[in-house]
Amino acid sequence: MKGIVFTEFLEMVEQHHGYATVDFLLENCDLPSGGSYTAVGTYDHREIVQLISLLSNKTETPIPSLLRSFGHHLFGIFNVTYPSFFKKATSSFDFLESIEHYIHVEVRKLYPDAELPTFHTKRINSNQLEMIYVSDRRMSALAYGLIEKAMEFYKEPCTIQEEHIDPSGQEVKFLITKDA
C-alpha cells in the first residue's frame, strides 16, 4: 500500500488524538517497516490493518467508522494534491463513475505497484447511482467515507445505502440517491 495512505492515516490520528496516540500505535504494533512511513514509499497493507485495529481498541470505536472518517480526511487531501482529477467531472455521479476508468487508471500509471479496488457503476436514473466495491482489502468503509465527501464536494446532498453482497466484505454495494 502506498505510503501516503499511512502518513495521512497517522496525520489524522494525530489531529484527532494527539501524537501520543500515534506513538502508542507505532510502539504497540508489530510493524516490519518499523513505522517510519514516507509518502513516496510502499508498505505492506497488513500494517494499516494492524494500526486501525489497535486504534479501534484504544478508542473503543468500530473499525468501519474509523475507516469512514479516514475517507473524509483522505478526500480533502486528494482534493489538494490531485486537483486536476476533480476538474474533469462536473457532477458527483460523473466524478464517481470516473474513479474506475480514469482516476485509478491514472493512479496506476503513477504508481504501478498501487493496490486499487474495482468499482462497477450503474446509473439507475438521473438521481440514482449504484456503485459496487470489489477488493480483497475489504476497505469498503473507506470508500463510503470518500463517497460521502465527494457528494458534499459537488453540493449534492444524498442518501447512501450500503449492502454487503459478500459477507466477508470483499463485495459491497452502495446505492446513492440524491435528495429531492
Add this chain to the structure above:
Amino acid sequence: MKELELLKRRLAREIKARKEAETILEQKAIQLYEANESLQKLNNNLEFKIRQRAKELVNSEEKYRRLIENMELGLLEVDNEQIILRAYDSFCEMTGYEQSELKGKNAQEVFLINNDDSILMDDVQSKRKKGQTGVYELQIKKKNGEPIWVMISGCPVIDINGKVTGSLGIHYDITAQKNLQLELELSKNVAKQAQKAEQLFLARMSHEIRTPLNAIIGMTYLLNDSNPTTEQQDFLSVLNSSSAILKSLIADILDFSKIQAGEIKIQESQFSLHRLLSSVQKSIGFQLSGKVKFELDLDPQIKHLIYGDELMLSQIIVNLLGNAKKFTAKGFINVQVNVVEETDTHYELVFKVMDSGIGISEEKLDFIFQNFKQIQEDDENFGGTGLGLAITKQLVELQGGSISVNSKLNEGSTFTFNLNYKKGIRSDLEKIKPKLQKSKFNQEKILVVEDNYMNRKYILTLLKKWNLKFEIAEDGIEAIAITERQPFDLIFMDISMPKLNGYETTKAIRNDKNNINQSSPIVALSASAFTSIKAKAFEFGMNDFLCKPYDPQSLKAIISKYTQRDTKDDTVLSGLGSGIVEPKFKPPLNGEHLYALYEGNWAFAIEMFIIFTRDNLYTFYEIQNFLQKDQFEEARKIVHKLITNLSMVGLLDASQMMLRLENLILGKKDKSDMIILYDQIAAHIQEAKPILQKTIEEFEAYFSINEINS
C-alpha cells in the same frame, strides 16, 4: 520526561523516514535520468528515419516524373502564383518551347487562349491551394500560336511541413480526340436535321398527294354512275384499284413517318377485346373468297374489359390479316388470343395470326420487319409499300410488346405478338369458343447432343433459363443409348463429333425400328452454313439446321416450331435471366454481336469468356503441331470447334479466318498456305487475349460496383 521520550522517538522516526524517502528519490532520479537517455536515443533514431523517408520520397517522385515523361505526358510545375518553376522536356516538346524560355514566366499568360479560361484556372488554383487534385480539359496555344487541346491532371505540391507551395500539372495532348468529337457532334446534328427534314417532307408530300387523290377516287365513282361502256368499266376498275393502292400506300408512309418522329402516342381507354375481334372478323370476312376459312379463337379466361389503345391494336390485327389475306389463296386464316399470365390487375396476352398461305422463305424471314422490305419483292402481284409489317412491329413495340414470325414455304405463316393489358371491369358474358386443350405445360423434353463444352454450356444455360426439360449426350454413342431409353420431342445434334458424327448418329436413330425416337425431329447444329452440309444433313434424315453460333431468338424459333410449347410468346422465355441484364455495360469488342448472342446478359457472356480463355484457347496452339505432322484431320477438328467458340467471345475476325483455314484443309490445299494463315490467326489471337482479359475484368469491376449501388 515522558514527553521528551516521545519527542525523541518522533524525531528518530522522522529522520529515518526522511532517509528512506531520500533513497527512494535518489533511485527515482537515476531511473528518470536513464529514461531521459533512452528517449533521446529514440528521438535521434526517429529523426534519422524521417530524413531517410523524405529522401526516398524525393527519389520515387523523380522516378514517377521520369515515367510520366516517357508516356508522352507533359509535366509542368508552377508555384502558387502560377509562375513556372520547371517545365519538363516532354512538356516543352508538346508546346514547342525551350525550358529556359518558360522558367519564371506566368503560365496563364503564356498559354491561355480564351480569357474566360482564366476564371477556370483561378478556380483550379484555389483548389490546389486547399490541397485538392483535379482533372480538366483546356485549350492552350503552342509557341507558334497553334492551338492544342490538353487534358490536365493537376495535383498540389506539398512541402515537408505540409504547406502547399504550388502545383504540378500532367498534360496530355487530346487535340485529335477533341477534333474527332467535334466532327462527330457536327455530323450527328446534320443527321438529326436531315431526319427531321425527311419527316416533314413525307408528311407534306403525302398530304399534298392525298387531296388530288381523293378527287380521283370520287370522280371514278361518279364516272361509274355515268353508264360507261364495258371497256370503260374495265378502265375504271383499274383506276379504282390503283388509286386505292396509292391511298393505302400514302397512309402507310404517313403512319411510318409519324411513328419515326415519335408523334404517335398511346391513347388508353377501356374496351372489349371480344367486340374488337368480332368487328375485325366481320370486315375481313367480306373480303375473303370462299376458299379461305376464317376462325377466331379467344381465350375464355379473359373475363374483363381491358385498358389500352384500341385503335392501335385493331390496326395491328388488320395489318397482319391484310398480309395474310394477300398471300393466302386457299385454306385458312386464324386469329388466336391466349392468356399467358394473369395477375390481379393485368393480362399478359399472346396474339397469333396464322395462315395457310405461300409462306416466307427462311432467307426472307430475317428482314420482313424492316422498312421498305417486302416479302415478295420479286412478285408484282403483291403491291404495297413494304411498310406494313415495319409499322406493325413498331406499333407492337410502342405498347411494350414484341412480335415475331414463324413460317414455312408453301405451308403458311404465323405472326405472334404479345401485349400486356391492365384489366378493366368484368364482362363475363363475353365468350366465343372454348379454347382448344393444349398439351400440358412443360412436358416437352429436349435432347442436346454436343461434344464441345462451351457450346453445350451456352445452349443448356438457355434451356435452363427457359425452364425446359432436357438431357445431354456428349457424343453420338451416348446419344444413341439415351434415345433408346427415353422419348424426346426434339433433338439438337452437333454434326462434327468424335467417335460417331452427327450424320451417322442420326442415321442410326432413323434406321432403328425399335428406337422410340425414330421419327423425333432432329435439328443439326453446325458451324458452317454451306448448302452442301445442309443438304447432307437432310439426306441423313435431319429435319432442320441451326448455324452456330445461334442467338437465343433463333433457338426459340426452332423450339417453338417443333414442340407444342409456344416458346416465342412465353413470358418465361422472353428476356434471358431478367434482373442481370446490363444494357449499359459495353464490351470493347463486337458489342452488338455479343449483345444479340447473350441478350445483354453479360454475366452469362463473361462466364463463356472465362470458359473460352480457360478451356478452349490453348487448343489453338495444338493446330500447329498437327499441321506440322501432316495430321490434317486432327487439325481440322480443332479448327472447326474454334470457329464457333471464337465467334461466341466476339472474335469474329479470327472466327472468319478459322473458317478459311478449315476450307484450306478440307480442300487439301498447300500446307504452307495453311501455316501462313495459321500464323495470321495466331497474331490476331495474341492481340485479342488481353482484350478478352480486360473485358472480363472490366465487367467484374462494373458488376461489383453496380451490386454495391443497388
